[in-house]
Amino acid sequence: MRLWKQLLTCLVILLVGLGVWVHFVPGAGAMLAKAGVPPRLIALVAKPAGEAKDGGGQGQGRGQDRNQGGGGGAPIVVTQPVDIAVVNDRLNAIGNGAAILSVNVTPLATGNLTEVLAKSGDRIKKGQVIARLDSDEQAIAAAQAKVAVESAKEKVERNRKLGGAVSVAVLRDAEFAMQAAELALKTAELDLKRRDIVAPSGGIVGIITVNPGDYITTSTPIAVVDDRSQILVDFWVPERFSNKISVGQDVSATAIALPTSELSGVIDSIDNRVDQASRTLRVRARIDNPDDALRAGMSFSVAVRFAGDQYPTVNPLAVQWSADGSYVWRVEEEKSRKVPVKIIQRNSDKVLVDAELAKGDAVVMEGVQRLRDGGAVRLAEQQERRNGKKPATESTEQKVSEAETAK
Structure with missing residues (x-):
């Protein structure tokens, strides 16, 4: 093929490609006009073959729709509020419950x-005797001491009378x-009194672990007495949240063993430091237990x-990224910001953002x-209305109403 034929073929291909680009890409004509291409040539290239022959028709109507309803080639976008x-x-x-007062009862003396x-489960008062040690030796010592006091008193009175x-x-x-x-x-x-093992506080007696006849010392546990009129829950x-939680703040709780019971209480105390290993703060709540339904050691939510x-909050699809970080496009008066x-x-x-x-x-x-900052945009919903199409929401409502009418 000769050179002039090759050049002519390339020119025809270039013109056809340019025409397709101008016809299908919005704003391409404006870019060619800025580049110095004559408007007549742009109009000639932009016309489809059918339009060039009959001088109008359906192709011209499409071009008018694109220019009039499209806002000069502005991109169509879908937005969400x-x-x-x-x-x-x-x-x-999740926290652990404990009695508001729990005492491990131990004797103050040794002996049998x-x-x-007292029995396990008994409700006792403070100072009530729950067990006794053998006290014969202590009783004799107390009686001897009493006799010695009487003798000393008589001697003092006799010397005073002698003057x-x-x-x-x-x-x-x-x-x-x-x-x-x-003093003796x-x-x-006191030694005789300590042979009686008394409850240092009132409450419910736990399981008693000793029996009569056992030899016990001051470190032998007798029983645990719990005052569970209120329950302390550590969580x-x-x-x-360390700077948001405060003493006296209301809390709600549910015992894991009693999921249907709703409990209310308050923050009783807050620890003075954050645990460095878990990065958590220990907090203690106080919950009333008037019905005695709760037990120490229960777990609570x-x-x-x-x-x-x-x-x-924005749709996850709205978040974009650039070298400066994340951003979104906001539409104001049909312009993108x-x-x-x-x-x-x-x-x-959804994505929660600070913006x-x-x-x-x-x-x-x-x-x-x-989209570009400050550029014009077209909303998809408005564009559908301009073209005479009903939005999807309206179509759905119409179908629902028609179905109800048919019923």
């Missing part, structure tokens, strides 16, 4: 156990002997409510490829 979500407004944790006066016949030194020695005897009596009575919260933090965002929490159906977005703002989630 911004919503507001609250995070960090609720804390759920002679009797047990000047007895020296002051002898009288003082008698008085000192009386005081020593009184108190010691003997641990993440350190991000504890819930605490806070004011929370509010953040805008680039809004930087900081992702707070990502979920499957200058208000509830109801239109954010682009489809058609973001051709």
Whole structure:
């Protein structure tokens, strides 16, 4: 093939490709006009073959629809309104319960156990005797001490009646002997009293682990007495809640063994430091137990409510990335605006962001490829209405109404 034929073929292919590009790509004509291409040549290239022959017809109508309804080649986008979500407004944790007062009863003396006066499950009062040790030796010692006190008192009275016949030194020695005897009596009575094992606090007696006749010491546990009129629940919260939780704050709890019972209480105390290994803070809640349905050692599900933090939420498809970070496109008066965002929490159906977005703002989630900051855009819903098509929501409502009418 000769050279001029090759050049002519290349020119025809170039013109055809240019025509296809101008015809199917919105805004291509404007780009050629800016490049200095004559408008007549652009119009000639942009016309389809059928339009060039009959001078109008259906092709011209499509071009008018694209120019009039398309807003000069502006991209069509699908938007979704911004919503507001609250995070960090609720804390759920698992805690362990304990009686508000729990005492492990041990004797104050050693010896053989002679009797047990309480049974497991009994409700006792503070100071009540629950067991006794053998006390014969202590009783004899107390009686001897009492006799010694009586003798010392009589000696002091006799010396005082003698008056000047007895020296002051002898009288003082008698008085000192009386005081020593009184102290010995108190010691003997205390030893005798300690043979009774008493409850240091009121509550419910646990399982008694000793029997009469056992030899016990001061380290032998007799029983555990629990005052469970209130239950203390210890649980641990993440350190991000350390400055939000406070003493006296209301809590709700559910015993794992009693899932249908709703319990209420308050924060009783908060630890003064965060555990470095788990990055959690120990918190103690107090729950009333008027029906005595709760037991020490139970596990509880504890819930605490806070004011929370509010953040805008957008569709995950709306979040874009660039070298400067993440951003979204917001539509204002049919123009796109680039809004930087900081992702707070990502979920499957929405993303919480920290950005200058208000509830109801239109954010682009489809058609973001051709957007630029400040550029014109066309909303897909408005474009469908201009072309005489009903939005999907209207069609759905019409079908529902027709179905109800048919019924």
